[in-house]
Amino acid sequence: MNILLAVDGSAYTKRMLAWLTTNDEWLSAPHEFTIVTVTPPISPYAASMFAPDELKSYYSESSEAVFKPIRKFMAKHDLATHYVSKVGHPAEVIGRLVDKEKFDLIIMGSHGHGNFLNLVMGSVASQVLARCKVPVLLVR
Numbered sequence: 430m431n432i433l434l435a436v437d438g439s440a441y442t443k444r445m446l447a448w449l450t451t452n453d454e455w456l457s458a459p460h461e462f463t464i465v466t467v468t469p470p471i472s473p474y475a476a477s478m479f480a481p482d483e484l485k486s487y488y489s490e491s492s493e494a495v496f497k498p499i500r501k502f503m504a505k506h507d508l509a510t511h512y513v514s515k516v517g518h519p520a521e522v523i524g525r526l527v528d529k530e531k532f533d534l535i536i537m538g539s540h541g542h543g544n545f546l547n548l549v550m551g552s553v554a555s556q557v558l559a560r561c562k563v564p565v566l567l568v569r
Contacts, residue, residue, distance in 0.1 A: 430460045433532040435523050435557070437466060438495035441538025445568040446502050449536075456506050463511045464503070465526060466495040467519040488516050520556030527561050539567040 432455075436442040449455050468491045470476070476484055492514030503510040515522045527535060539554040558565050 430533045432460050432462050433535045434464045435537035445538040448568045461509045465513045466492050467515045467522045470516050519553045523557050524560035532563055535565045539569050
């Protein structure tokens with residue numbers, strides 16, 4: 430199974446990884462994992478104050494900070510893993526990636542806010558659910 434793990438380095442990402450360890454079928458079966466993290470873009474005005482290579486370095490360092498503990502986790506469990514870092518709106522980027530790569534499943538952590546808060550603020554998880562045609566497993 431080709432699985433996309435959407436991560437942001439938050440406590441919800443940690444909960445998702447902990448959930449994976451308590452469900453052996455995800456770690457013992459021959460699954461292929463792609464880990465994606467999406468860094469929201471810096472406003473154009475703020476970005477204009479940085480050299481392009483400085484901005485690229487900022488985005489790269491942000492992604493690597495998220496990936497570092499996940500790399501350890503995946504290596505510990507000897508899982509086939511591919512890492513993808515993007516800049517943009519997380520739900521849009523995840524949706525485009527899923528359309529392009531044909532994943533079988535998306536697994537992501539969710540903050541677990543109620544429907545009212547999602548109505549007011551929206552959430553990446555809600556937007557991914559609405560946009561993607563593949564199953565999405567939310568871990569709270």
